[in-house]
Amino acid sequence: MSNYLALLSFAVLGFALEMHLVFVNVIIGATVLTVITRYLAYLRQDPSLESVAKSMFRLMVVTELFGGVWGTILTVFMAGLFPSMTAIFTRVYFYPVAIALVGILVSIPFIAIYWHLWGRVSPRTHSLIGLPLAISVLLVPIGFRYLFAGLDYPQYVTTNFNPLTVFSNPVYPPLIVHTLIGAMDIGAFVIASVLTTRRNLSIKGISIALGTGLILLVPQAIAGAYYFTVLGRYDPYIASNIAGPLLGYDPSSVMFYPAFYAAVALTIALGITALYAFYAVMQGRVVRPVVISTGFLAEAILILMEYVNDGSRYPYLFISGGSGIPITQLLNTLIPLPLIAMYTMLLSTLAFTAIFTITLYYAVVRRFLPEE
């Protein structure tokens, strides 16, 4: 029963994380691309480019609310199911969490200011306001990804623990590079997909989004390889579960490497699809199903890769080298965890996710935010 509860809790946490990431990657990507596109529009005095930037920003605003909802759910799951892990996060990673929180706090007024002042101040000033907006949004993953790095290379509490030492985590640099490039890549492909659903197609917007997505696939692949190399050095257990026998490893579980290779295959498919879509757009044609599929493929790759990245530590949470601290040890035993409550929560989130999707369709695809 204890093992089942641990697995269920681990899965529930993973589910909330995946849902959260589906949205936040779009938020991060769309924000950065908005700010860059808006700046280019100012430099080139190009109103159509500015219109593309506005479309990107609208997508970001709609996604922000849903991303926040899932962030709340994820946090409650984390604290409720794994209290000590959460306490370690808030103690050991106090500064990284503070960085992420500052990012959230600062980004909110800047989103409102950026939206409100668009067209009301000079394009140069508006472009400049985009800088702190983009930085604040990037601070969120920059801070929170330390927690993930901390799961892979734990720096535990000691009496004289210095919380600044967490910044020297060797797993963090490749992880954050991989994350940020990935977020922008996913954001670019989702923007391309959404722009393609419009009646008045913006060829320029779609080509920018697709082109950005395509270009970023290359550094993203390099960052992925770099991250895997570092994992291989510090977390052979995870590396083994990810790579599986195909790369000569002896994984402890068959649950993850098939997903990893599936994600790699989807990445290749995304590259080919995006290349074809981009070529067609350059010819002045938008092949709607193909462009739309890039957004879905990008999100599917994210879900699979994150599943592999986080799930492959099972049955451990904090992992170091070949072993770690088991989930069962960190699982909440302060109360008898009621299974019926867990199932109700899962059912409820699934039901609302379905309604979510329909609402998102109306909010994003049917352009539920004003253009002016």
Added chain:
Amino acid sequence: MTNSALGVLNEIYVHSANVNNAMVMTIIGIYLHAVFVSFTLGFPLAILAWLITWYRTGDALFINYSKTLTMVWAVNFALGAVTGTIVEFGLLDIWPTSILLFSSSAFIPLLYEATIAFIGEAVLVVLFMVAIGRWRARYTLSVLITAWFLGSLSGYFIITANAWMNVPWGMGEIPHSLYPFLPTYGPDAANLTATLNLAALLLHYTVDGAGSLALTSVNFTSLVGTYFNNPWLPMINPDAIVTTLHTLLAAYAIGVGAVALAISIRYFRTHDDKYIKLLKPLLWILTIVLLVEPIVLGHFMGDDVVTYQPLKFTAFTALTGGSGIYGYEYYDPLEALFAYGNPYHPLYGFQYYMSQCRSLGNLTFGELYSKLDPGMLGYLGPLINVMLSQNCEAAVLSMEPLAPLVSAFYYTMIGAGILLAIASVLVLFTYLVRVPVLSTITDFINNEILSVLIGADNVMPFLASVMAVLSAIAATAGWAAREIGRQPWTVYGLITTNEVITGDAITPGFVAFVVAILLAIAIVGVLAMYYVATRPSLLDRIRGLVEVGGHE
């Protein structure tokens, strides 16, 4: 009390610098969230009142204003969600022992809040924006009412978590054993050994620097064990039920009151009769809520405090009880009448509680743990020779200096509540229903006294404005009295505030930074709501875009 015992107990009961600094930003953050949430809960009721009036009269004024308010509601919901995230992280990061609540008594409420109420409300708020004025009345109203219900349900779940901190239902006799003046808190669902384990760990780390560090041990849950056997019990905590009703009605009053205030201000400026038309349906809600909330539910809230939080009740009466509250017992006929139904019933002063503490005798923590939980003796440290009676007295003494402040908030709430009830009666019997004698009296006050002072046309919007402002004052003061009155504990009779704070230094600079950001969010939030509220055609412009911009 020996110096060493005093020093140890100060670590537990006297707020540390970290606690004092952290409280500033936490209070501002929670109040900011509460304001937005109150609007989120109240606005749908105002929209509902206008929509029903529109369906009944066909007057386009009501649908137009419903649409405008819907946009304000949506912006407000987003602000509530954002500030809620800040509060949540504030709890986890700045008050990490609260993780203990997330994983025990508040497990079910908080998880259901997130996965049923909050997510559902988020979806339905957006869905309502799609539906209003376009779908059939029954569908539109169903979406609105469901969104409002889920928002209220969210309030119930959150307040349930908070209520357990005020009345730890299910802990049975345990708090009473440590503080004999406390009552029994519901059925005995706590495991004594596990609770003692938990207490020893928290005390150990608090004396050592920060109680919250106890949770950072990877062996924490196994060291404690299952300390609370029935996670469903907090859902039926009597304080949760009363506080939920009281707080939700207060939130409705603040939300609807804010709309009424805005409409009244517009009327004062323009004297356009359409604002009076808009005001009337809102007054129905405000009046009913404000008659039930302070009079009926306020009384039950008071009963809860008398029954479950005796120290808080004594603190409440500091301003009327005078120095008597520091003695053994004193007399306050009005408070005694409401508290005990007998004006001659004595009220208990802090000395009474001290004498109750002394009934614990000379038993030390060391002796207690030797008998009941010897495995945790090693964690007691300097506390091992401290007597339980000294611990109990330190708790009472720590409350004494706060009593006048708590009382000031309490009587501010009471005063505002009385004025609210009067204003509600004046509105009800003059403008909403006609009742012989009562209407004559209220007509006289409104038409012969207030009219002369402020002008006949202004009386109704004036009363609406008074109800709005006083609702906010009463709620602010009432919540402050409830939360400050909970000191020195975060969980009444179980966990002190010092046991909850982070071990990381909360510097004044950090507090100033967070407060500045919170104020920026408040200002931007208000401006955003004003911006949307002053653009009546915003939702229709969106509709236009949707019609033009759909699929081919």
